[in-house]
Amino acid sequence: MSMTTSCFAITLSFLKQLETDWDLDVRQKAQIQTLRLKAGFLKALFSCAGKWQIDDINLKVLLGHIQTVILKVDKDLQVLWSELNQIPSKEYQRIPADLYVLASSSLLKLEMINPDIQDVYSALSNSTRLTCSTMDAVIESFDVLLEYLKDLMRYKSHSVVPVKKEIEALEDKLRHRRNFLGITKRWCDDHEELKDFLTQTGAVADNMACLLYLCSEDCKMEENFVNEMKTELSYQLQKLNPFHLDVREKYIKALKALKSAGQSVFLVDEHVVGFLDSLLANTVELSDFKASSLLAIDQLEYLHEELKILRYFLMDPSAEKYIENHPKVSSIFLQMKRVVCEAACVIYSSYDHNITEDITRKQNLAITDLLQQFKLIKQEARDTYDELIPKSLRSNFPKTNELGFIDFVSQKLKELLSSKNDSIDQLRHHIETVYQNILSFRGDITEAREQYIEQELEDPWKRFKDIVYHTDYVIDSFILRDEPLWYHK
Numbered sequence: 001m002s003m004t005t006s007c008f009a010i011t012l013s014f015l016k017q018l019e020t021d022w023d024l025d026v027r028q029k030a031q032i033q034t035l036r037l038k039a040g041f042l043k044a045l046f047s048c049a050g051k052w053q054i055d056d057i058n059l060k061v062l063l064g065h066i067q068t069v070i071l072k073v074d075k076d077l078q079v080l081w082s083e084l085n086q087i088p089s090k091e092y093q094r095i096p097a098d099l100y101v102l103a104s105s106s107l108l109k110l111e112m113i114n115p116d117i118q119d120v121y122s123a124l125s126n127s128t129r130l131t132c133s134t135m136d137a138v139i140e141s142f143d144v145l146l147e148y149l150k151d152l153m154r155y156k157s158h159s160v161v162p163v164k165k166e167i168e169a170l171e172d173k174l175r176h177r178r179n180f181l182g183i184t185k186r187w188c189d190d191h192e193e194l195k196d197f198l199t200q201t202g203a204v205a206d207n208m209a210c211l212l213y214l215c216s217e218d219c220k221m222e223e224n225f226v227n228e229m230k231t232e233l234s235y236q237l238q239k240l241n242p243f244h245l246d247v248r249e250k251y252i253k254a255l256k257a258l259k260s261a262g263q264s265v266f267l268v269d270e271h272v273v274g275f276l277d278s279l280l281a282n283t284v285e286l287s288d289f290k291a292s293s294l295l296a297i298d299q300l301e302y303l304h305e306e307l308k309i310l311r312y313f314l315m316d317p318s319a320e321k322y323i324e325n326h327p328k329v330s331s332i333f334l335q336m337k338r339v340v341c342e343a344a345c346v347i348y349s350s351y352d353h354n355i356t357e358d359i360t361r362k363q364n365l366a367i368t369d370l371l372q373q374f375k376l377i378k379q380e381a382r383d384t385y386d387e388l389i390p391k392s393l394r395s396n397f398p399k400t401n402e403l404g405f406i407d408f409v410s411q412k413l414k415e416l417l418s419s420k421n422d423s424i425d426q427l428r429h430h431i432e433t434v435y436q437n438i439l440s441f442r443g444d445i446t447e448a449r450e451q452y453i454e455q456e457l458e459d460p461w462k463r464f465k466d467i468v469y470h471t472d473y474v475i476d477s478f479i480l481r482d483e484p485l486w487y488h489k
Contacts, residue, residue, distance in 0.1 A: 310340070413434065
């Protein structure tokens with residue numbers, strides 16, 4: 001069945017403008033907000049091109065009826081939009097008299113398809129989709145869902161209080177899946193191994209659009225309805241949970257496809273960082289889950305720390321400009337992509353109540369290997385830094401008052417640690433370690449000068465000065481952000 005993918009696209013923009021720019025009374029604004037919610041969830045439901053190519057005759061009839069209604073509502077609202085466009089902006093307070101009537105009529109038409117939406121949800125929940133939507137279509141569905149999920153919590157917060165906890169959990173899982181879709185598109189779009197994952201993800205988007213549409217109703221949230229919604233929301237949450245058995249297998253399959261993809265550029269955006277944030281949270285969750293198992297918890301904690309460092313490597317998008325001109329930088333980013341995929345595979349595959357001792361041993365070895373890969377990546381980053389930044393630029397240590405300069409850098413580190421700069425939170429413990437080591441070595445070198453001749457201390461003293469000067473350079477570069485942060489690891 002062919003369904004227009006542009007339903008409500010213009011209307012949603014118009015409704016948003018109407019709500020924000022026009023002087024609506026409380027009743028009118030409530031109507032427009034409700035229309036926006038309903039239109040948004042319906043758009044999400046019908047956004048995946050070609051996904052209604054199914055053989056279920058009853059479902060086709062239901063969808064055909066829904067299509068007829070929403071296209072009629074869409075047309076009516078666009079007529080109103082055309083009328084409002086004729087009114088000069090300075091007269092935005094002059095609301096057309098038929099606005100309330102037309103909005104009420106549109107809401108009534110949409111309310112009449114509620115039983116059909118309920119039947120569609122039941123049919124979709126009990127069937128297996130055979131058609132894989134495109135990556136762009138599924139991403140569009142999730143973007144629309146997330147946008148109007150926020151509106152649902154803002155406009156209908158009083159109505160959804162009984163299921164607020166479930167909806168908040170749903171938003172978190174939807175965002176995690178959206179981030180994973182984002183990095184999938186960036187790293188490995190249109191891979192054969194991703195079809196199962198996309199098919200399952202598209203089905204989840206359909207089901208959630210139906211459920212959230214029903215939740216957007218001005219219902220009384222009676223006990224039976226609340227219990228039914230909680231049950232259905234919990235059921236859909238399982239389909240989004242990367243630790244759930246069926247979902248986990250699809251995630252791991254998709255991650256292996258990402259790892260094997262030849263794309264060598266690891267560019268960073270909000271979805272990459274968001275996925276890493278989720279992975280960090282998953283690592284903590286896995287540590288709690290495995291606290292009484294044979295899985296090495298200390299290894300998981302080390303893995304968590306390395307992922308935090310890698311995340312910070314990637315937070316500065318200015319690194320992109322170095323990839324084209326420096327093959328070694330591109331190689332580092334490719335290694336990062338692969339190690340992220342491997343880490344995710346280990347984390348997701350480890351979350352199993354029935355894991356055997358042999359599998360646990362293999363997973364411990366896999367984590368050990370991951371930690372070694374992180375170590376090699378950091379070393380290669382340091383070596384690349386040495387090549388890209390001439391040592392002559394890092395050896396201008398003051399010839400006079402050397403101890404004074406060391407104290408000066410120590411004070412800068414101390415001030416950085418005491419600042420409330422959120423951007424250093426991920427590295428605060430590393431900065432603290434550098435600070436303490438500089439203080440300690442300064443004391444040791446001062447004491448050693450009293451016991452050894454100057455020539456014996458020349459080499460360690462020179463290396464220590466280089467470290468302090470490098471630290472000063474890193475602090476200044478970090479504050480100014482004139483270089484990508486990964487240079488300074």
